[in-house]
Amino acid sequence: MKEKLLTLKEAASSIDDHSSVAIGGMSFHRAPMALVREMVKQTRKGLTLIGREEGLSFDLLIGSNCVKKALAAYIGFENLGLAPNFRKKVEKGEIKFEEHACQSIVTGLRASAMGLPFLPTRGFLGSDVMGVHNGRDLRVIDSPFTGEKLVAVRAIEPDVTIIHAQMSDPYGNTRIIGQMFEDDLMVKAAKKVIVTAEEIVDTDDIRKHPEMTAIPHFMVDGVVKAPKGAYPCSCYCYYDADMDHFREYLDLCRKGALDGYIDKYVR
Amino acid sequence: MPEEYTLKELMVVRASKEIKDGEKVFIGTGLPMIAGMLAKYTHAPNCVIIFEAGTVDSKLLDLPASVGDPRCVYGASTCTGLFDIFSMLQDGKIDIGFLGGGQVDKYGNLNSTAIGEYRCPEVRFPGSGGACDMACLSKRVVIIMKHELRRFPAEVDYLTSPGWMDGPGGREKAGLVRGGPTTVITDLGVMKFDPSSKEMYLDSYYPGVSIEKIRENTGFDIDCSRAGETEKPHIEEIALLRNKIAPKGSLR
Numbered sequence: 313m314k315e316k317l318l319t320l321k322e323a324a325s326s327i328d329d330h331s332s333v334a335i336g337g338m339s340f341h342r343a344p345m346a347l348v349r350e351m352v353k354q355t356r357k358g359l360t361l362i363g364r365e366e367g368l369s370f371d372l373l374i375g376s377n378c379v380k381k382a383l384a385a386y387i388g389f390e391n392l393g394l395a396p397n398f399r400k401k402v403e404k405g406e407i408k409f410e411e412h413a414c415q416s417i418v419t420g421l422r423a424s425a426m427g428l429p430f431l432p433t434r435g436f437l438g439s440d441v442m443g444v445h446n447g448r449d450l451r452v453i454d455s456p457f458t459g460e461k462l463v464a465v466r467a468i469e470p471d472v473t474i475i476h477a478q479m480s481d482p483y484g485n486t487r488i489i490g491q492m493f494e495d496d497l498m499v500k501a502a503k504k505v506i507v508t509a510e511e512i513v514d515t516d517d518i519r520k521h522p523e524m525t526a527i528p529h530f531m532v533d534g535v536v537k538a539p540k541g542a543y544p545c546s547c548y549c550y551y552d553a554d555m556d557h558f559r560e561y562l563d564l565c566r567k568g569a570l571d572g573y574i575d576k577y578v579r
Numbered sequence: 580m581p582e583e584y585t586l587k588e589l590m591v592v593r594a595s596k597e598i599k600d601g602e603k604v605f606i607g608t609g610l611p612m613i614a615g616m617l618a619k620y621t622h623a624p625n626c627v628i629i630f631e632a633g634t635v636d637s638k639l640l641d642l643p644a645s646v647g648d649p650r651c652v653y654g655a656s657t658c659t660g661l662f663d664i665f666s667m668l669q670d671g672k673i674d675i676g677f678l679g680g681g682q683v684d685k686y687g688n689l690n691s692t693a694i695g696e697y698r699c700p701e702v703r704f705p706g707s708g709g710a711c712d713m714a715c716l717s718k719r720v721v722i723i724m725k726h727e728l729r730r731f732p733a734e735v736d737y738l739t740s741p742g743w744m745d746g747p748g749g750r751e752k753a754g755l756v757r758g759g760p761t762t763v764i765t766d767l768g769v770m771k772f773d774p775s776s777k778e779m780y781l782d783s784y785y786p787g788v789s790i791e792k793i794r795e796n797t798g799f800d801i802d803c804s805r806a807g808e809t810e811k812p813h814i815e816e817i818a819l820l821r822n823k824i825a826p827k828g829s830l831r
Contacts, residue, residue, distance in 0.1 A: 337647075338632060338645075338647045339645055339647060340644060340645050340647065340648070341632070341645065341647040341648065341649070342647075364661065365647075365708050365709075384706065385706055385707050385708050385709070386705045386706045386707065386708035387705055387706060388704075388705030388706075390608045390609075390644070390645050391608055391609055391644065391645075394703075394704065394705060395705065398703070399702075399703045402700065402703040403699065403700055403701070403702070403703050404699075405698070405699050411692065411706060411707070412706075412707070413706075413707035413708070413709065413710070413711035413712050414631060414661060414665060414707070414708055414709035414712055415665050415668075415669070415709070415711070415712040418661045418662050418665055419665075422662060433669060434669050434715065434716060434755075434756060435669070435711060435712045435715045435716055436711060436715065437715060437741070437753045437754040437755050438715070438738070438741035438744050438749070438750065438753030438754075438755060439707075439711045439714075439715070439738055439739060439740065439741055440692070440697075440737050440738040440739065441692075441707055441711050441739065444697060452754070460754075460756075461754030462754075490649060490652050490658060491632045491633035491634060491647055491651070491652065491658060491659075491660060492633055492658075492659060492660030492661075493632055493633065493647065493660055493661055494660055494661040494662065495660070496660065496662075497660075497661075497662060546648065546649050548649040548652060549649070552649060553644060553645075553648070555644060
């Protein structure tokens with residue numbers, strides 16, 4: 313077996329411009345922020361971002377002109393307010409946005425993880441989330457068995473998935489503690505996977521409790537040791553979210569000073 | 580002397596009453612979370628609070644900042660992920676969900692996506708998140724909104740989360756198998772939906788709020804003939820909110 317340890321720099325440069333990238337975690341929690349910052353630093357271009365309920369990771373990449381298209385159910389800062397760069401770019405028509413809801417992201421990833429072209433759901437009927445898709449990714453179908461009206465969700469297959477986990481061994485056996493979000497599905501749906509982890513542990517140790525390993529090594533292409541790699545997001549059992557950091561980001565962006573944020577925290 | 584109660588406290592207390600004991604409750608960040616905790620500490624100790632990020636029946640000691648907060652994991656019955664939680668929702672295991680949004684119309688259809696033309700919007704909101712899913716698939720939905728004219732239009736600019744659609748039979752026609760909104764709680768009063776017309780009507784107005792003010796802030800005709808004054812919160816409820824559930828002053 314081959315060790316897959318990479319530096320943050322190597323991991324970010326292994327993500328091609330114009331590829332589609334699924335980003336794990338959610339809004340304030342366990343997003344792979346150290347790797348996202350490195351992608352901004354390396355000025356990745358033309359990315360298609362895939363996520364579900366997203367905040368700083370998406371907004372920072374969008375504001376830094378790394379993104380041509382985003383696909384998500386939600387981009388915002390929950391109780392702190394709207395996502396300034398996402399909002400600005402969508403209102404000006406500078407990025408493409410594919411409207412989803414949580415269920416379609418999760419179902420599309422699940423389909424890809426299962427090797428299927430689509431999976432049916434019962435959601436979306438009557439919602440304009442269906443309408444704006446024009447049958448591209450969501451389509452009404454009849455159940456072949458019961459005749460019920462269902463919605464088929466096209467499989468979502470990211471070129472690359474990046475997640476942050478609490479623990480991995482050098483080969484990519486990865487343990488996620490606390491809420492899974494949809495990180496497992498993102499990993500299993502993707503063509504290539506990079507895991508950043510708080511700790512890199514001995515493979516014999518992680519294999520003592522294989523039932524706690526969410527992701528087997530062969531699905532992982534790169535492993536990065538990144539302590540505090542989710543900061544300012546929380547990482548369950550390691551640290552809480554730094555809400556003041558998110559407030560500072562929003563304040564700076566609202567003043568049009570994203571560069572100031574980047575100078576302070578990214579470069 | 581501190582205030583008898585604040586507007587937000589009144590809203591939270593009223594929202595908590597929507598939860599019945601033993602119900603499975605799908606809860607989002609903000610006021611609904613506080614309402615859920617209050618229900619659990621008062622009339623509904625056996626309600627099961629479910630957060631979409633993966634935790635079921637947490638023992639919340641401190642108010643989480645979001646549904647994916649590490650605080651949600653403490654003492655939970657199980658901790659899983661989106662796929663399991665949305666499967667429960669699709670399977671009809673969730674009794675009640677709380678939703679907010681940018682606009683609501685008289686049938687309880689919600690917009691949390693965009694104001695203006697969708698392709699080049701005047702205001703771009705965060706999007707559905709799980710709202711569309713919850714509106715389609717939970718057994719009933721309670722809406723919490725700010726009561727302003729621009730937020731209560733005759734028709735929503737974009738229908739993110741289906742309410743009663745275009746009236747009686749609308750949901751069935753669309754193919755939805757259950758659900759629909761039952762209550763709208765605002766900063767002025769409480770609205771419900773007529774069982775036959777599915778149109779929103781005023782059920783109660785807060786102490787000190789006039790029916791006229793509610794009409795002025797509603798962009799469609801609203802039946803106010805059935806309305807009475809909203810019951811004030813009890814001192815025990817306010818004490819719980821201030822001393823135990825939200826002691827950091829988030830309801831001031």
